[in-house]
Amino acid sequence: MVSEFKKGHKMAKHNRFARGTGVYTCTVCGGRTRETDPDAANHRQCAECWTLAGIENDISDGHHMLAEVQDETDSLRARIVARGGTDWWATEVIGQV
Secondary structure (H helix, E strand, C coil): CCCCCCCCCCCCCCCCCCCCCCEEECCCCCCEEECCCHHHHHCCCCHHHHHHHHHHHHHHCCCCCHHHHHHHHHHHHHHHHHCCCCCHHHHHCHHHC
16 A cells, blocks of 8 residues: 655655666667666566567477467556656567467
């Protein structure tokens, strides 16, 4: 639950991430992201692009059909676009199916 701020209350400024660490630009979608998944961070990808790449591998390996994972991929793509990333899935994956 989010608490409401009283009128005139100002939030304290806190910087939880040191410049150059913790936050980076995803090499796939170009969106700004935080280090939330160690595997994704090692490849300089956001967690959403990392997950979509895994789904793409599963589809290409014949483990899933695109229709089976549509809801999950739509949700991940929406999160990418919401933080300023490019929807690469639409052209690189859907365009090939």
